[in-house]
Amino acid sequence: MQRIMVVGAGQMGSGIAQVAAQAGYQVYLRDIEDRFVQRGLGVIEKFLSRDVAKGRRTEEEKAAILGRITGTVDLAPAAQCDLVIEAIVENLEAKLALFRELDQICPETTLFASNTSSLPITQLAAVTRRPDRFIGMHFMNPVPVMQLVEVIRGIATSDETYARIRSLAEAMGKTPVEVNDFPGFVSNRVLMPMLNEAMFCVYEGIAGVEEVDTVMKLGMNHPMGPLTLADFIGLDTCLSIMNVLYEGFKDPKYRPCPLLVQMVQAGYLGRKSGRGFYIYDENGATPMKR
Ligand SMILES: CC(=O)CC(=O)SCCNC(=O)CCNC(=O)[C@H](O)C(C)(C)COP(=O)(O)OP(=O)(O)OC[C@H]1O[C@@H](n2cnc3c(N)ncnc32)[C@H](O)[C@@H]1OP(=O)(O)O
Ligand SMILES: NC(=O)C1=CN([C@@H]2O[C@H](COP(=O)(O)OP(=O)(O)OC[C@H]3O[C@@H](n4cnc5c(N)ncnc54)[C@H](OP(=O)(O)O)[C@@H]3O)[C@@H](O)[C@H]2O)C=CC1
Numbered sequence: 001m002q003r004i005m006v007v008g009a010g011q012m013g014s015g016i017a018q019v020a021a022q023a024g025y026q027v028y029l030r031d032i033e034d035r036f037v038q039r040g041l042g043v044i045e046k047f048l049s050r051d052v053a054k055g056r057r058t059e060e061e062k063a064a065i066l067g068r069i070t071g072t073v074d075l076a077p078a079a080q081c082d083l084v085i086e087a088i089v090e091n092l093e094a095k096l097a098l099f100r101e102l103d104q105i106c107p108e109t110t111l112f113a114s115n116t117s118s119l120p121i122t123q124l125a126a127v128t129r130r131p132d133r134f135i136g137m138h139f140m141n142p143v144p145v146m147q148l149v150e151v152i153r154g155i156a157t158s159d160e161t162y163a164r165i166r167s168l169a170e171a172m173g174k175t176p177v178e179v180n181d182f183p184g185f186v187s188n189r190v191l192m193p194m195l196n197e198a199m200f201c202v203y204e205g206i207a208g209v210e211e212v213d214t215v216m217k218l219g220m221n222h223p224m225g226p227l228t229l230a231d232f233i234g235l236d237t238c239l240s241i242m243n244v245l246y247e248g249f250k251d252p253k254y255r256p257c258p259l260l261v262q263m264v265q266a267g268y269l270g271r272k273s274g275r276g277f278y279i280y281d282e283n284g285a286t287p288m289k290r
Contacts (some may be wrong), residue, residue, distance in 0.1 A: 001168060002026060005081040005100060009040030011234075011272065012115055013087035015143025018044045019172045021068040022144075028070050028077045038069035042082075046068065048146060078105050083168070085137060087115040090240040096121060096127050100219050103128040110151060111161060113137035118188050118244040121154035121181045131156035138185060139174075141233060149174040154181050175201070183248030184241060192241045195233075198226035199257035202277070202290055209277045209287035227277035228285070230260075231270035239264045 004026065006017045009031035017029040017040070031037045048065060051057040070077075078084050084102055088094055099112060112134045114124055125134035136152025149169040153162055162178070169176040179185045186190060199209075200211050213225020222229075229240050242256035263276065272275030279284040 001027070001082040003081040003083075003162065004285075005030060005076075007031075007075070007077045007084060007086045007102075008088035008115075009036050009284070010087065010089075011043075011141060012139060013085075014043045015039035015141070016085055016087055016115065016139055017069055018047065018065070019139075020175060023063045023172045024068070026068050026070075028072050028081065030072050030075060030077075032073060034071075034073055037073060041066075041071050061146070066222060075101060075105060077109070078102055079107065081106070081110060083111045083113060084111045085115060090117055090119065090237045092119050092123070095124055099124055100127050103130070109133070111164065113165060115139055116240040118184045118192075120183070120248075121152050122205055125154045125156060132158040133161050135161050136179075136181070136185070137165055137169070138183065138187065141185070147175050148187070150179050150185050150187050151176045151180050152185050154182050158175045174246045184245050188241045189245065192238060192245065193254065195226045195230045195238060196242055196254075196257050196260065199230070199260050199277075202227070203257050203259040206288070208290070231276035231278055231280075233270065234272055235264050235268060235270045235276050 005028040005244045007030045017027045048062040096176045123134040126132035138150035140146035166176045245254035268275045
């Protein structure tokens with residue numbers, strides 16, 4: 001494997017492009033508008049510069065990593081890639097449309113991976129002519145820091161595809177864990193109901209935003225409180241995952257908190273939009289009042 005295209009230059013796509021380039025692969029980073037591509041490249045630049053400032057990398061290494069990443073708004077270079085990793089918005093229709101298009105562009109040998117947090121790998125794979133060469137490669141946020149890659153086998157994923165993606169994750173310095181294709185996989189089946197429950201605590205007036213976070217940080221030693229983490233993930237992504245769990249299992253225990261629904265409707269998407277359970281501005285993070 002030599003060339004990888006990452007589609008979606010948001011927080012996950014830019015991180016995936018960075019770790020792929022750090023591992024020596026040639027990377028195309030594609031988004032629908034150039035300003036999103038530039039924003040993604042800017043984030044990578046920023047974190048590599050931080051590594052240089054901390055003495056973990058030289059300027060030359062940084063330049064070499066950046067030199068391996070080509071930003072683009074064009075999907076056509078996917079035809080020259082051995083693997084496409086999709087990291088666009090957590091929306092089934094958007095992902096299906098993208099994979100249909102990629103399937104037309106790419107030769108049969110190209111592997112497809114989705115970084116989806118919860119959507120069925122089997123269903124995404126089924127719109128392509130290569131369900132055996134389709135897999136879930138679920139990185140954690142922030143990608144350059146987190147050790148885990150959840151590798152999700154769709155019903156038709158071949159052993160060869162699995163073995164290649166497992167090796168790739170290892171080459172990127174990550175620890176792959178094999179998981180089967182059920183709603184939310186393991187990571188978000190366990191994590192997201194906890195975040196949703198934290199939102200219910202605020203919604204029901206049991207405690208304020210900061211208090212809920214402090215309980216989990218100091219009481220359970222979580223590095224971030226659940227509401228800070230939900231803002232960090234993106235509230236739109238959290239809501240999409242809860243909806244996949246709710247619809248996938250038809251179990252009311254997965255109903256999304258109405259406050260989460262309302263905040264997403266208002267455009268309060270967390271850190272990426274400047275406002276979620278906290279307001280992010282020059283004063284730092286100020287908890288929302290209820
Ligand atoms: C939704 C899904 O489908 C799946 C998911 O991803 S769920 C989310 C999973 N992620 C988590 O749970 C993250 C929980 N939070 C944490 O682990 C930590 O708060 C954190 C690693 C994000 C930040 O750690 P911190 O100690 O609070 O802050 P900070 O000191 O700024 O950062 C720690 C290190 O991470 C690095 N870092 C932080 N964010 C980074 C980023 N986006 N990219 C690269 N490096 C980053 C920093 O450079 C720093 O490294 P050094 O100390 O070596 O310089
Ligand atoms: N956030 C997290 O903690 C994690 C997220 N994930 C998953 O990763 C994926 C991306 O999430 P995240 O990076 O947080 O989301 P972001 O909102 O940060 O980024 C998504 C990016 O994809 C772009 N995009 C949308 N449609 C297309 C398209 N058709 N082609 C190319 N680019 C497109 C978006 O552009 P625009 O802004 O115009 O919509 C945006 O730049 C989702 O599936 C999510 O569930 C997985 C692990 C963790």
